[in-house]
Amino acid sequence: MKGRRSAVRTRRTFSPRASIAFDAGTRPLDMTIVLDCVLAGEPARPRFVFIRTNGRPAGRFKLERGAQELRIAVLPTYLQPGRNVLDVLVPGYPASPGHRDSPMKFGVRALRFETSAAPAPVATVEGDRLILGPGTVATYFLRLPDDARLRFESGDRSADRLRVAVQADGRPERAAAVARAEPGHLIADLGPESGSIARVALSADGTNLALVRPRIEGRSVESAPTTLPAARGSNVILYVADTLRADRLGCFGYRRPTSPRLDAFARESLVFETAMAQASWTRPSTASILTGRYPAEHGARSLMSAVRADLPTLATILAGAGYDTAAFVTNLNVAARFGFDRGFAEYHYLEEREDRDTVYVSAAELNAAAFPCRVPLLCTTMYCQRLRATGARSIWARTELVR
Secondary structure, three states: OOOEEEEEEOOOOEOOEEEEEEEOOOOOOOEEEEEEEEEEOOOOOOEEEEEEEOOEEEEEEEEOOEEEEEEEEEOHHHOOOOEEEEEEEOOOOOOOOOOOOOOOEEEEEEEEEEEOOOOOOOOEEEOOEEEEOOOOEEEEEEEOOEEEEEEEEOOOOHHHHEEEEEEEOOOOOEEEOEEEEEOOEEEEEOHHHOOOEEEEEEEEOOOOEEEEEEEEEEEOOOOOOOOOOOOOOOOEEEEEEOOOOHHHOHHHOOOOOOOHHHHHHHHOOOOOOOOOOOOOOHHHHHHHHHHOOOHHHHOOOOOOOOOOOOOOOHHHHHHHOOOEEEEEEOOHHHOHHHOOOOOOOEEEEOOOOOOOOOOOOOHHHHHHHHOOOOOOEEEEEEEOOOOOOOOHHHHHHHHOOOO
């Protein structure tokens, strides 16, 4: 099927039932969900997998031994805006004791989404103008000042064609009215959301709409008295722990003592409890952290794609401000060939090795390489751990070496 594709890599698991949550966006489209599956073993009788979407039957497929792809056509009527759930069920697995079937394993290795719809249009910037085309939505997340309002210059008829949706954290979305302030100047009142972190989405009806010098105005929000300004020339350290589950950390409520050092660090720090990764795998997620862009914008979305060369990154910005920059990474997904070395004066890739029990270098080895850097800098470390037949306790023992 031609059209947009997005892929999700999963950890291979063997279970009779699995649920996969995905976001269908604000306006779900016709899509095909492609599951990359594997059936191991020698079942004496045919095996089937049943697929349900949001509790509704979406397909029944006969399983063949070995790897195969299952293509599930999903209608928009089966989907809902935002979060959706795909259930996968293999009845009668595993075989009951004494059954003549040999041991069987069924797993989902990866999935991808395909749609025949054209890519969504994006807003463009030409000089001091923001251009909104038909169907375009420009979304911004920001802390609004007191008495906030969106002001821009455009034709008076723009008030009828521009839609401004605003949603403060924890509140419902509302449409902000656009009114004429003076000839050629329009404003949208954001007062009810003043002083809060909010999402502001701009969209246009009909043909292209140009907003000249769009800006948020209002009285500045004073910082809380306990917030201290960052010291000039402070070090910046970005430490990324790949494939680390938040729900298994004590600082996020897990009861077992899996992360005492991280918990101690969290007690002295600012913890974001609802931070969300922008993708389900390493490369696009890390690229979003370094660029502040969604995967669709920074381009690093597939196994062979790289970060767009024209985008500034945290490293290029701080290097331009006079910082010495260094990166120490242990994951091929953020290697230099994919553009992750831009802006770093030093870039060290500590390679994976299949003959090593942990495949990736340990946190102790990574720290030994990174800690000698003692000048004002941006230091990015990428830690990933995959073990061969050892338990989670080993993972945490290595993670806790990081201070």
